[in-house]
Amino acid sequence: MEPMPKQLKILNWLTIALVAVGLYLTIWYAPREAIMGDVQRVFYFHVSAGWAGALAFLVAALSGALFLIRRERRWDRVAMASVEIGVVFTFINIVSGSIWARPIWNTWWTWDPRLVTATIMELVYLAYFMLRQGVDDPDRRARFAAVYSILGFLSVPLTFLSIRFFRSIHPVFFGAGDALSAGMEGPRMWVVFIFSLLTFSFIYGTFLWHRLRLQELSERLEILKMKLLSHES
Amino acid sequence: MAKPVESDSQISKTRGSSLRGYLRVIGAIVWKDIAAELRNRQMISAMLVFALLVVLIFNFAFELDIGTRETVTSGVLWVTFAFAGTLGLNRSMAMEKDRDCQDGLLLAPIDRSALYFGKVIGNLLFMLIVEAIILPLYSVLYNVNLFLPGLALVIVLGSWGYVAVGTLLATMAVQTRMRDVLLPILLFPVVLPVLIPALKASNAFLQAFEVGDIMPWINILIVYDLIFTAIAFLVFEYVVEE
Secondary structure, eight states: OOOOOHHHHHHHHHHHHHHHHHHHIIIIISOOBTTTBGGGGHHHHHHHHHHHHHHHHHHHHHHHHHHHHHOOHHHHHHHHHHHHHHHHHHHHHHHHHHHHHHHHHSSSOOOOHHHHHHHHHHHHHHHHHHHHHHOOSHHHHHHHHHHHHHHHHHHHHHHHHHHTTSOOOSOOOTTOOSTTOOOOOSHHHHHHHHHHHHHHHHHHHHHHHHHHHHHHHHHHHHHHHHHHHHHHO | OOOOOOOHHHHHHHTSOSHHHHHHHHHHHHHHHHHHHHHHOHHHHHHHHHHHHHHHHHHHHHTOOHHHHHHHHHHHHHHHHHHHHHHHHHHHHHHHHGGGHHHHHHHSSSOHHHHHHHHHHHHHHHHHHHHHHHHHHHHHHHTOOOOOHHHHHHHHHHHHHHHHHHHHHHHHHTTSTTHHHHHHHHHHHHHHHHHHHHHHHHHHHHTTOOHHHHHHHHHHHHHHHHHHHHHHHHHHHHHHOO
């Protein structure tokens, strides 16, 4: 087996260190929020996971477009790996939001635009995998997946905009008014927040690299198997 | 079952890149679909019966009494149209896939996007016909007045957006192993931005809201229709490529 590239090993350790520091910052360094209490700490990972998920789907849509233009298989691999990771991060985003909502909104779930949009986004990319599974021919599979990832990525923000016409109770983070702000006060909270965004971006990058490597190895294994079988017969 | 669309002389006429030639190609594809449908009437009758069944099931699910009708009618209508629509879209594209009609269309010296627009117009036409039959039936069955010009406009706009995305995705879905089940799974989450304003605007018209309250939804609907049509137009050739 091919040894892990040195840069990937460094990235592994860097990410692990970042996660450790991020946990420390979130749990001990960040001040206790005055109104919401400790549950507000979920916020740092909640927003970061949402960010990493959106980033992953953006990368998938861009790789899809690149595949359609260049026709290089590696872009399809990047797109698929990215969607897989994005689905996991979006799931974390939804679940952690639910944990926060239970004490704050007094319910696990509410039909708020952002919650609905996040769920629909998750469904789009689950459909993406079903589409991939349904196509045998690798070239066609890559083309269909690319088209669907572009369409899905454009459709999700449009869904958000159309539901946002209803009133929203979700805290607005950017451009917040007083009543619906996310409770971000003081430089310490900002430090922790920016740090956890960075950490999650690194986790995403590390996962992506590993997933791509896994994909390449399994494709090579497939070729070796074929060779072995043809020798035997 | 597409009949051979054009004779050689017609092809040479349509080969020109002029707008007229392009429109002729679209017209030929639409006409092919209409002719096929006139011969067996499979698609429209299937959609129609299915739509009626959905309306009936809703009747039992919601106990559509007078009070409820006011608020849920637009929802019932759009769910019915969306479900019946997937049926029609699947059939329309599966028809091209059976006996390799699609290969024949692809071999024709025509622009791929003309093929897309031809199929969209054909599908939209069938969907509108079904809707035009369902609406008066619903009116009679539930004694709701649905003959509102505004509602008709919303239904046309909503169906356009639905079919624009649906035709693209149905073309993909019929080329997969799970052809019959895959289309709704692919289509519904992506087409929601069209369905939501369509639902809201229909509801607003049925409840006789002020025009100023309805216009934003109509504007959103038009913008999303255009966006989806443009995207589908751009990527369609990658979906039919062999």
